Amino acid sequence: MLHPVPTLKETPSQTAGPYVHIGMTPNFCDIPGVYATDMGSTMINGEVEGERITLNIRLIDGAGVPLNDGLVEIWQADASGSFVSPTAPNSNSVPAFTGWGRQPANGDGVAAFETIKPGRVAGPDGKPMAPHVSLWIVARGINIGLQTRLYFEDEAEANEGDFVLNKIMDKRRRQTLIARKENAGRYHLDIHLQGEKETVFFDI
Amino acid sequence: MSGIILPGADGALYQRDRAWHPAADTPGYKSTTFRAPKHSLLALGPTKSEMSGPTFGHEKLGALDNDLIRNFSQDGSDAIGQRMIVYGQVLDENARPVPHTLVEYWQANAGGRYRHKKEGYLAALDPNFGGFGRSITDENGFYHFRTVKPGAYPWPNGGNDWRPAHIHFSVFGHAFAQRLITQMYFEGDPMIWQCPIVATINDKAAIDQLTARLDRQNTTPMDALAYRFDIVLRGRRSTMFENKLEGN
Ligand SMILES: [Fe+2]
Numbered sequence: 001m002l003h004p005v006p007t008l009k010e011t012p013s014q015t016a017g018p019y020v021h022i023g024m025t026p027n028f029c030d031i032p033g034v035y036a037t038d039m040g041s042t043m044i045n046g047e048v049e050g051e052r053i054t055l056n057i058r059l060i061d062g063a064g065v066p067l068n069d070g071l072v073e074i075w076q077a078d079a080s081g082s083f084v085s086p087t088a089p090n091s092n093s094v095p096a097f098t099g100w101g102r103q104p105a106n107g108d109g110v111a112a113f114e115t116i117k118p119g120r121v122a123g124p125d126g127k128p129m130a131p132h133v134s135l136w137i138v139a140r141g142i143n144i145g146l147q148t149r150l151y152f153e154d155e156a157e158a159n160e161g162d163f164v165l166n167k168i169m170d171k172r173r174r175q176t177l178i179a180r181k182e183n184a185g186r187y188h189l190d191i192h193l194q195g196e197k198e199t200v201f202f203d204i
Numbered sequence: 205m206s207g208i209i210l211p212g213a214d215g216a217l218y219q220r221d222r223a224w225h226p227a228a229d230t231p232g233y234k235s236t237t238f239r240a241p242k243h244s245l246l247a248l249g250p251t252k253s254e255m256s257g258p259t260f261g262h263e264k265l266g267a268l269d270n271d272l273i274r275n276f277s278q279d280g281s282d283a284i285g286q287r288m289i290v291y292g293q294v295l296d297e298n299a300r301p302v303p304h305t306l307v308e309y310w311q312a313n314a315g316g317r318y319r320h321k322k323e324g325y326l327a328a329l330d331p332n333f334g335g336f337g338r339s340i341t342d343e344n345g346f347y348h349f350r351t352v353k354p355g356a357y358p359w360p361n362g363g364n365d366w367r368p369a370h371i372h373f374s375v376f377g378h379a380f381a382q383r384l385i386t387q388m389y390f391e392g393d394p395m396i397w398q399c400p401i402v403a404t405i406n407d408k409a410a411i412d413q414l415t416a417r418l419d420r421q422n423t424t425p426m427d428a429l430a431y432r433f434d435i436v437l438r439g440r441r442s443t444m445f446e447n448k449l450e451g452n
Pocket residue numbers: 017312367370372
């Protein structure tokens with residue numbers, strides 16, 4: 001049967017609140033002994049193709065104050081532009097590269113990820129999108145998780161032709177998604193929740 | 205019926221009903237003042253990047269991961285509080301179960317106190333209660349855990365705001381675009397209707413959807429009450445083409 005409208009309503013979102021670290025990164029939050037590690041803290045579990053990189057993602061509120069109670073999750077393709085085993089939910093082997101990371105914002109509002117630079121994934125227009133990382137951001141004061149992307153400063157040509165970046169009509173705001181290269185293998189992106197440099201967030 | 209295939213609609217998710225969710229900027233909940241984006245969201249149909257997502261079948265959950273009464277026990281005794289089982293089914297908007305997905309939850313203890321260094325409420329910590337756990341849904345989308353009922357607690361917002369008893373939930377689904385964070389409340393709690401965070405949701409039916417039902421049938425006699433809380437994630441739009449292939 002055709003489903004022009006959904007049968008059920010999606011469960012409404014509520015804020016993660018000030019203590020999201022308790023539930024999602026308890027070891028970081030000084031509650032050791034329940035989970036061996038915080039889930040998503042390690043994305044690379046063996047030999048993987050691709051350039052190893054560090055992503056420092058800093059969350060900043062409209063008053064310029066870093067969020068030390070936030071949490072960021074990332075999801076990305078591997079170096080060849082493929083996503084990890086979405087069809088194998090029961091697989092027993094830990095993938096060498098998980099594609100998924102979760103990090104708490106630290107005292108400086110920074111969530112830091114050790115990952116690899118993603119390859120290019122085909123966009124809806126059939127052309128490859130520029131290398132990017134999908135972000136999901138939650139914290140106290142955020143009523144529904146914020147979705148955006150991280151792109152790379154040193155992929156200027158690919159960024160020019162990117163399907164999603166080109167949907168942002170105000171060209172200056174495209175810059176809000178592009179991580180600055182600090183030095184070899186280190187990228188930094190400021191996420192401004194509001195203000196002059198407010199990040200572009202998506203309704204996906 | 206004719207098999208019209210809408211271009212681009214094949215397998216895409218239903219658009220999120222943003223009026224059903226809280227708005228970003230909700231003055232009654234003061235933390236949103238500097239944290240709510242002011243620009244409107246950029247509408248973006250999900251691409252491969254958001255239609256895929258992490259799976260957790262390889263994660264070996266601990267035997268006590270879904271037992272908050274015991275998973276932080278320091279001296280072998282149980283956490284203090286009214287014992288209860290919380291369970292439910294994770295479904296999508298097409299009412300299909302979502303199997304093998306990760307559900308995480310965290311909460312205050314029976315006195316309303318969180319185990320966190322920034323927590324300022326004077327209610328006592330329970331040395332045997334950590335306040336969090338996790339489950340992976342079974343093949344029919346069900347999860348369950350054992351815990352104690354969290355207490356209500358005051359928080360700095362207005363002069364004297366209190367949160368109703370609640371449990372925080374994080375749920376994945378199978379596409380990153382389905383990612384959801386929310387809170388569960390308890391049927392019949394009058395404090396639900398006085399809470400500025402609950403009030404960020406406009407529709408009473410949406411608030412009802414966050415309210416767990418007392419389930420006497422699944423009570424463990426002389427041990428624990430049961431509450432049922434079903435969770436609905438975004439669903440995929442079905443197309444004639446897909447229907448033909450899958451025969452549904
Ligand atoms: Fe809470």
